[in-house]
Amino acid sequence: MLLRDYGIGRIALFLLGVIAFSLPAIGADWRPETSVEIVIPSGPGSGLDKTGRTVQGLIQANKLLEVTSAVVNKPGGGGTLAYLYINQYPSNGHYLSITSPGVITNKILGASTIDFRELTPIAQLFDENIAFMVLPDSKVKDVKTLVALLKKDPTSVLFGIATALGGANHIATASALKDAGVDIKRLRNVVFKSGGEVTIGLLGGHVDIVPISAPVAVLQIQAGKVRVIAVSSANRLTGALANVPTWREQGIDSTYSTWRGVVGPKGLTKSKIAYWDGLFAKLASLEDWKKEIETNLWVANYLNSEQSKNFLEQQHKEHYAILHDLGMAK
Structure with missing residues (x-):
């Protein structure tokens, strides 16, 4: 009887081992199987x-x-x-x-x-990060001038925004100017469908300042067509934007990316x-x-x-x- 029970037990353990080996381990490492x-x-x-x-x-x-x-x-x-x-x-x-x-x-x-x-x-x-472009001969000489103009009259500067109000370029602008004490609800914004269109709008003198992604601004700087008065980063960027101060460096505690x-x-x-x-x-x-x-x-x-x-x-x-x-x- 004992020998029979021992034999059955060994068989049962063997079968359990086979089953366990054939089943995937619970919580096993996953990896993609298809594209x-x-x-x-x-x-x-x-x-x-x-x-x-x-x-x-x-x-x-x-x-x-x-x-x-x-x-x-x-x-x-x-x-x-x-x-x-x-x-x-x-x-x-x-x-x-x-x-x-x-x-x-x-x-x-x-x-x-x-x-x-x-x-x-x-x-x-x-x-x-976002760069704030103006024309070389713009009335907006720097951030200090921009803030002074907007505090005196929030509608005195026209912003070109791509591609929608409430988007990154608009928020980056509003965040910085709010921290500067400007009434951001009264800012004048013209919305463009793309970064290319808003850049054309700036170069054509239809808007005064354009917030846009840093790589796009670099192309215009290298062509000598714009100045950049600020970048939205926590620290200065490199390359063609290395000499452009951040908002923080100019006394406005604002960053955005x-x-x-x-x-x-x-x-x-x-x-x-x-x-x-x-x-x-x-x-x-x-x-x-x-x-x-x-x-x-x-x-x-x-x-x-x-x-x-x-x-x-x-x-x-x-x-x-x-x-x-x-x-x-x-």
């Missing part, structure tokens, strides 16, 4: 598109993924279509989207139905988040990535998933505050 889509919430040629294609290109070139990847443009609704698209695949780690402050501001403005909390934060990549990040669809598991944390940490350490950061006048600001979650919450508070002051928060 990964990097979704861009804007059209080809945009800043977001450049970010996504740079990320995808370096991931492929450095073999950080064991599967293929592709960039997919989903413009529309201020990014809403892209975020709705990836959320059609909840908990699926094969879909990522590039983000900017629009992932927060569009909901505050009532332009989007999706809240950033409905997505899974993956990473923050870098900051892209059009940061770029990465999100996944809602419901990603810890193992999927951990995989992407590891991959983007490797990306951020690449020499090729650091060269892209320097070339494009970006400011490195890598944050992992948990840090990105906290960052987005803080950004929501700050953006809601300034948009409320502008009377634009819904």
Whole structure:
């Protein structure tokens, strides 16, 4: 009887071992099994598109993924279509989207139905700062002159804004001038459809000052067509903008950037988040990535998933505050 029971027990243990070996371990490390889509919430040629294609290109070139990847443009609704698209695949780690402050501001403005909390934060990549361009012979000689003019009459300077009120260029302007004591609700703004159009508007004398991404401003500086009176960064930028002071250096405690990040669809598991944390940490350490950061006048600001979650919450508070002051928060 004892021998029979012992034999049965050994067989049972053997079978349990076979079953356990054949089943995937609970909580086992996840990795992509099919092609990964990097979704861009804007059209080809945009800043977001450049970010996504740079990320995808370096991931492929450095073999950080064991599967293929592709960039997919989903413009529309201020990014809403892209975020709705990836959320059609909840908990699926094969879909990522590039983000900017629009992932927060569009909901505050009532332009989007999706809240950033409905997505899974993956990473923050870098900051892209804003330069404030004027013509060489402009009445706006410097920040001190600008603030003096606006305090005397907030309508005396015409701002060219691309591509919408409540967007990054508008918020960067309003944030700095609010801190300078200007009545930001009375500022005069002309909205243009693109960075190219607003630059033409400035060069044609149709507006007085244009806030725009730093790389765009560099092209105009090098052509001798504009001056830049301030940058929105915490510290001075490099290259052609190295001699341009920040708002802070000129007595106005304001910084702002059009940061770029990465999100996944809602419901990603810890193992999927951990995989992407590891991959983007490797990306951020690449020499090729650091060269892209320097070339494009970006400011490195890598944050992992948990840090990105906290960052987005803080950004929501700050953006809601300034948009409320502008009377634009819904």
